[in-house]
Amino acid sequence: MIITLLCSVLIIAIAFILLNVRIICLKDGNFKSQHIHDNGYLKEKGINCVIDQDKEARIENRAF
Structure with missing residues (x-):
């Protein structure tokens, strides 16, 4: 149960980071x-x- 929860949290964290790469990496980054x-x-x-x-x-x- 704990392993499933940790995997889910990890997948959500990776998705969040990938969605925000443009904002994080660019000086004036924003979503189109x-x-x-x-x-x-x-x-x-x-x-x-x-x-x-x-x-x-x-x-x-x-x-x-």
């Missing part, structure tokens, strides 16, 4: 944005965030 509106490829294709699409649809289809 995962938002759709920050992705250049999706901008070229005209794909927007669902919140932006909802806002546009509400403006176009005003029933009041």
Whole structure:
């Protein structure tokens, strides 16, 4: 039981360190944005965030 717990903690620690390599190793390191509106490829294709699409649809289809 203890061996399983230690192995689990070790795997989680290794995963945490690997996820933070960019932040730890670079002076101004940070995670890249995962938002759709920050992705250049999706901008070229005209794909927007669902919140932006909802806002546009509400403006176009005003029933009041």
